[in-house]
Amino acid sequence: MLTVDFDRLPVGPGNRVLDLGAGGGRHAFEVLRRGADVVAFDMNAEELAGVRAMFAAMVKEGQVPPGASGDTVVGDALAMPFPDASFDRVIAAEVLEHIPDDMTAMREIVRVLKPGGLVAVTVPSFLPERICWALSEEYHTAPGGHVRIYTLAELKAKLKACGLRVGPHHYAHGLHSPYWWIKCAVGVKNDDHPLAKAYHELLVWDIVKRPRITRLAEAVLNPLIGKSVVVYARKPA
Template identity: 45%
Template sequence: MLTARIETLGLRKGDRVIDIGCGEGRHCHGVQLLTEAQAVGVDLDEPSLALARERGADLEGKGPPAEFLSADAGKLPFEDASFDAAICSEVLEHVPDMAALVAEAARVLKPGGIYAVTVPRAWPERICWKLASGPGGYSDQPGGHIRIIQPAELRNLVEAAGFTYLSSHHAHALHTPYWWLKTAFWNRREDHPLVKAWHSLLVWDMMKAPMLTRGLEKALDPVMGKSVAMYFRRT
């Protein structure tokens, strides 16, 4: 499941793309499968990196293998202008200093490189915060979401770091009701029948990609997509 559109990065054979806060490596694996570019994923969560490497091993022979490193997204271990494109998907809502991460992306990107940034869409996210509020709630989890980011705030932040805005879209509308259900039944979010049923629907959709749900999500994304993705060019 890709939130950023790999084709929007304009990758060519031999290009290098960094996924900042790569988690389990979904976008790096997407780069490997869909392009001839070299993906490098960085994260501080070792279990996620281990899973990313394991899944990457299953893709052997299907493109340049992705590399996964343990690194601080605010202090990347790369020289200036090292990458042709960068991805930062569902990360900024977790970190105290968003500007520092965006500045690091600007530093390691070559002039003209594309920067894809995705965050949770503000209004569906706000409902999640309200449905499971208070101590131990949705916004009070270790490593969880610490802010709701407005689109204008994100655009202004990235442009101030030396980028030019290109385009945006929304994604994952079918995931929005799932998270509303999880937060509505927060104390039973792992075993409530409605949560489990919607999760099964999402797994089926991701595995089978039927025309019905693909078409439905495409129609609903502009209205209630769970995430917003923005694309910028390094100046």
């Protein structure tokens, strides 16, 4: 399930891409499939071990174009171990909302991005996230959880303040917001609740099958209750 639109953030052979806060690697895998060199960067060494294993499996299955490479690096977004201007593209998907000092993380993104390079930043969008916080304290107070709710204006202003030229934005995963509202209402860890379980099965079916009816439904819901907002920006050349 991708949040970033790769038509707006084109990647391919010759590009070096940083997936900041890569987690399970969903965006890193897509970048590698498209033939770019990707570095999956995260604080969680255990998750990155799974990403490395998937990179190897993709190579074995012939899913990686010749010349493309995938690497993993464990580290802190506030002090990344990369030289200035190391990457042509940076993806920061659902990570800034976890970082108390988000401005330092944004400045690090700008530092490692090459002049003229592109960045895609995704965070939970305001309304769905505000409802989740209202329904469940556990949702946002768990260790490593969300520490803030961004408005779109705040996110864009912070990116601009760090030196980026902010471009277009869009919303994603409108079908996922109701699932999280259900989870917050019945218990974030209560995966066996019949309603949460049924909705989760619907989402899995949608991700696998991608039927036209749910694609149309999500296109309608995204601007209204999209779970994530994605902002694209460029570092001045």
